[in-house]
Amino acid sequence: MLGARGAALARGLQVLTHSWRRDSRALALARGVGAPRAGHWQPSAGPGPRRRRLSLSAAAVVNSAPRPLQPYLRLMRLDKPIGTWLLYLPCTWSIGLAAEPGCFPDWYMLSLFGTGAVLMRGAGCTINDMWDRDYDKKVIRTASRPIASGDISIFRSFIFLGGQLTLALGVLLCLNYYSIALGAASLLLVITYPLMKRITYWPQLALGLTFNWGALLGWSAVKGSCDPSVCLPLYFSGIMWTLIYDTIYAHQDKRDDALIGLKSTALRFRENTKQWLSGFGVAMLGALSLVGVNSGQTAPYYTALAAVGAHLAHQIYTLDIHRPEDCWDKFTSNRTLGLIVLLGIILGNLWKEKKTDEAKKSIDSKIEN
Template sequence: MQACRSAGLARGLGAVTLPWLWGSCRRSLSLVCAGSAPRAGDWRPSAGLGSRARRLSLSAATIVNSAPRPLQPYLRLMRLDKPIGTWLLYLPCTWSISLAAEPGCFPDWYMLSLFGTGAVLMRGAGCTINDMWDRDYDKKVARTANRPIAAGDISTLQSFVFLGGQLTLALGVLLCLNYYSIALGASSLLLVITYPLMKRITYWPQLVLGLTFNWGALLGWSAIKGSCDPSVCLPLYFSGIMWTLIYDTIYAHQDKRDDALIGLKSTALRFSENTKQWLSGFSLAMLGALGLVGVTCEQTLPYYTALAAVGAHLTRQIHTLDIHRPEDCWDKFASNRTLGLILFLGIVLGNLWKEKKTEETKKTIGSRLEN
């Protein structure tokens, strides 16, 4: 076990040289992204006597606004100023990678950083594709009218070239994995491309988003183990899909009036006043699937403690949700980063607990043999 830890730490030191953006997943060991919303992560020093209070912000939005002006539209097109989506894409990867770690070992730090980099790139590519498809719709919605393509800051040709650059870099990350994972990761591109069209043809685009955003639950495990174990990966993937249905339905309630006017569909419009009942059902399904994952992986007390905390978080989130207040919907949506981090921490500690449990068992057996 000690050798296992040493190996993990050694790889962790090597991984530090990769691009990490700590500070805001969603997303914790090597979580990539800074801040969750423009106001999250701000650091505000107290005002000194006799001087005006000045705000120093370390938020992602401030970093983007501080970048060279020609670069800013592209950073906003990637949503680097609102990286909560990157956390939500990245966190299922961290769950899977951590579950695949050997008992008593930390998760593979190199893989965590690699998947973090991939999450930034693929979330950016997904947003670029979404804005290219939706440029005419975005102009008609107040919240999205200032997006770079809709606002005319970036042309369609420029966005297409930028998309090619992001996908090329993401391919470079994918090629660092084993052959099985390369094929599995490449197969998700169809979902990434077609998801933005779903809101035109079905009231369940959030389900397709769930299939897309939680692909990392499959990919993380295969990157460590060489292939997917259906008994673990499928319940984990299912739980992630349920989670996406929860948080993205809440998110969609921000735009339901505009969506109804311009003919776009969503689960927010489908569920309407029954939203809380649907979200409660999704929550139970998510927790049940995660419980099955814990049993299959022989998880320990910290994991189930985290699972209880996740259940409490979901209960409070749904109970206090006001679907008619967009600002409350945003706050509840963004709080899911905390939920994902709680589960990640529970998996890591639960896996480390396995070593303690094993050592205690060995001591008990040894004591009995001596007697």
Template structure:
């Protein structure tokens, strides 16, 4: 699977695994459903991002050859494709309990607004983290029918820190173009202090993972 799918899937897998009964393997059906859902929603997120960023992508070296930016695919065709992707995602979501259906559907707002954040804040990576790690909440609720916030909230926070780390590193390749066209990112915000900030977020990630494990009564291997 593409790396973006894995990045979306791992928080789901962590949550499903932590929700398993002691001594039991994670639910294989749920792991499979969430893998399909991650693949579809990652694709839908890319479609939405490319639709919003058509003009921006034309001005960035790394993205100027994307199909919508180059005019190979029209906005109308992209919208039809997106409708198909979201239909498949809904079909997957409807396999879960109703609590999880509504919880999963509530993440769509983040999926839609994330591409806009780089226009208005230096923290789009934070919004991406909130979006990409929704599975940390959804995986648990898919197993138990509700979210145990004492376990899932620190797991979610750890995932958000993780996303800020890797996407800040990724964003550094676009800094020159972003500065020219007025796009914001944590890479620009942190600047020469990036290593320091990412070290702090690494501490936050590990600390929250440990807290989540403690709250879930996990033990050492």
């Protein structure tokens, strides 16, 4: 009796196990064929009306785009907007400094430069990936880029680059003649800076010269020409900032770069990286202080600079150059740093009106007396 029951129980378990395995394979097949990817609308579990959740992250938006467009959006790095922010923020600093006392920055200029930053960052990434396609295949982090992986051919990338530059030219033509000439002058930097990692251990300096051109262009777009006493130290401060964040970024790939023969400040500085970054940070803060003096900035601006100094100190002190994930986190935190500078410029400019009103009241009271 017990033997018969045991045999029946064993057969039951065998049937149950076979059924579970079959359902698991069906579920795995369903996931492979029809399961939504990250960023797609997904129905909620349970009874009742079907609900959908939407992720608004940049990567999710790119993943939700039509499949033929996704490689081109990734080529522009629209799924990683931090680079666009780092290109755009020096433009906003310059536009904010050029505003009249007591006024907000020109919103039209901010939107125009924002559009230009997306297009030019995309064009720069396209040029970079075209130059580096053979190197990207050898680096784990970059092997999946659209050109390196074969998702986009060189011919199509040329056409796409032409489209981006044409649209960027349309944005540039909305500015005054001085700014059009100044903006066109940066094209040589955009084309050549991806090559610098083959030539020098200072490609981050070339990137700084390129990425901070907006510090000159923003002021000229508002004022009609550059004021060297403001624009040049602002440009220099941006270059120092780029040397900080892009050196941190370069530490992610230093092993692969060394193996394939590419150069960077990460390989140049090695274990002395924090000392170099500290020097760049001091130079950046000194240049921004000079900008404040020459543009008549007020207390909120210098308060923001103090916050920037604290941010830089924490960023550099806690940096672990041997952990790529920490390098990425520190790199992306520079968007916050740039926004702090912008906030300081805006509030400092608005504070000018308050000081002017107080001075007028004091003069008027003296006249009455």
